[in-house]
Amino acid sequence: MTTSAPNLAGPLAGIKVLELGTLIAGPFCARMLAEFGAEVIKIEAPEGGDPIRQWRVLKDGTSLWWSVQARNKKSVTLNMKDERGRAIARQLALEADIIIENYRPGVLEKWDLGYEQLKAVNPATIMVRLSGFGQTGPMKDLPGFGAVGESMGGLRYVSGFPDRPPLRVGISIGDSVAALHGVIGAMMALRHRDATGGRERGEGQMVDVALYESVFNLMESLVPEYDQAGVIRERTGGALPGIVPSNTYTTRDGDNIVIAGNGDAIFKRLMLAIGRIDLAGDPQLARNDGRVPRTAEIDHAIQSWCDTQDIDGALAVLKAADVPSSKIYSVRDMMSDPQFLARDMFEQHHFPDGTPVKLPAISPKLSATPGHTKWMGPALGQHNDEVLAALGYSAQQIAAFRQDKVL
Known part of the structure; x- marks a missing residue:
């Protein structure tokens, strides 16, 4: 063809x-x-x-x-x-x-x-x-x-x-x-x-x-959340509110890494990858609505693991576990990245x-x-x-x- x-x-x-x-x-x-x-x-x-x-x-x-x-x-x-x-x-x-x-x-x-x-x-x-x-x-x-x-x-x-x-x-x-x-x-x-x-x-x-x-x-669900539940979404730093875990963490070499483990199956894979079998098997955490009340606990577990990893090591572990994650790129990172280059994301003039x-x-x-x-x-x-x-x-x-x- x-x-x-x-x-x-x-x-x-x-x-x-x-x-x-x-x-x-x-x-x-x-x-x-x-x-x-x-x-x-x-x-x-x-x-x-x-x-x-x-x-x-x-x-x-x-x-x-x-x-x-x-x-x-x-x-x-x-x-x-x-x-x-x-x-x-x-x-x-x-x-x-x-x-x-x-x-x-x-x-x-x-x-x-x-x-x-x-x-x-x-x-x-x-x-x-x-x-x-x-x-x-x-x-x-x-x-x-x-x-x-x-x-x-x-x-x-x-x-x-x-x-x-x-x-x-x-x-x-x-x-x-x-x-x-x-x-x-x-x-x-x-x-x-x-x-x-x-x-x-x-x-x-x-x-x-x-x-x-x-x-x-x-602005996503801002209006119906306020209209029906009186909820006003507030600032939450690097986290995505109400969707857990999805946050920015810091590795031991000082790099920032985004980890989005908020899908139910992904969350379990993430917890197993970072050695938290207890959280992976906790029935209360099996769904997002159960994880939200324990956001701080989950974020602490992930950050504690990141404290032991450099950025490349952390990304390798998460990739092997099929957990969405990324270093936060500067333009320098973009211009040498294999994905950007494979997709021809830069033009020479x-x-x-x-x-x-x-x-x-x-x-x-x-x-x-x-x-x-x-x-x-x-x-x-x-x-x-x-x-x-x-x-x-x-x-x-x-x-x-x-x-x-x-x-």
């Missing part, structure tokens, strides 16, 4: 996306569509562009993050304070299959680029709107960054240790989760549009993504000066139409001439736009 070579055009080849927004949520949403073949045109301010170009670690004045966040996108600079810039953006919006934006509600309406304004001309318009609090409600006009969404959505409250203030995850998780909700919404809206007549006659819609709601969507650089590979992995990096994040305005020429503007008109600082 033979399999055909993967199609690197991507499953979204032929889909046009306009990205109006900066920083993380909107651009990450558009990035994923670009990685799977959509033509993404990113609108940036002529002066400085997207602020993420200067965030975190820089090379030659540009963020290394930018090389990932903007890969496969076309950069077009437009002065949105100039009516000619707004007119060009409107042309691009009316030609797009999907528009992604993360301004405060009302900004696009001032520019004649709001969803209802575009829908009146093109009923097939799909607009993904990412904002702190959504397009409705008493907080819709307030600024809402990812940190605010994580706090209001419940994630910060349960993160950290009970005797200390809440902690944040070390990445912009609220923005990224919202972006993923935007991608899901865009794909469902595109499916509906195509099922109702396609680009010419289909029904578009607005995808309204609020950062706090995206985080809230991850080059900066314009020839310097090699590794980027994270694209996820998820599709067997027939995988994602593909065509180019790293573009220079500011790199695609101005190409995109405007495709809209019908002459070289002279483009030069005049540039002279008048429209571009």
Whole structure:
């Protein structure tokens, strides 16, 4: 049996996306569509562009993050304070299959680029709107960054240790989760549009993504537990509350190890592996609801065993017992790990000066139409001439736009 070579055009080849927004949520949403073949045109301010170009670690004045966040996108600079810039953006919006934006509600309406304004001309318009609090409600006009969404959505409250203030995850998780909700919404809206007549006659819609709601969507059983039992989930450090044992422990060489022995059969194998035959055979501990009241005892038994093991030895024992476990990886660990390498989770590229650089590979992995990096994040305005020429503007008109600082 033979399999055909993967199609690197991507499953979204032929889909046009306009990205109006900066920083993380909107651009990450558009990035994923670009990685799977959509033509993404990113609108940036002529002066400085997207602020993420200067965030975190820089090379030659540009963020290394930018090389990932903007890969496969076309950069077009437009002065949105100039009516000619707004007119060009409107042309691009009316030609797009999907528009992604993360301004405060009302900004696009001032520019004649709001969803209802575009829908009146093109009923097939799909607009993904990412904002702190959504397009409705008493907080819709307030600024809402990812940190605010994580706090209001419940994630910060349960993160950290009970005797200390809440902690944040070390990445912009609220923005990224919202972006993923935007991608899901865009794909469902595109499916509906195509099922109702396609680009010419289909029904578009607005995808309204609020950062706090995206985080809230991850919060498992928080609501029914409170509604029915008055339970407010609190911070539990490295443990997963109510699911025992699932915690972080420390080995004798100072490494941290996650051990998830919370399945009933797994718990028994774990106890036998660490020499606690008494706990393995205790009928009260045979099910999770019996283990929860004795969480401290079980965690103490596991930690006492970890005190006698180095990280490699502990992992070997747990692997032999078929107990889910892992060292907590740094990026250094990832980049030398056989699993990451076997799955081709790093891509080799080059900066314009020839310097090699590794980027994270694209996820998820599709067997027939995988994602593909065509180019790293573009220079500011790199695609101005190409995109405007495709809209019908002459070289002279483009030069005049540039002279008048429209571009």
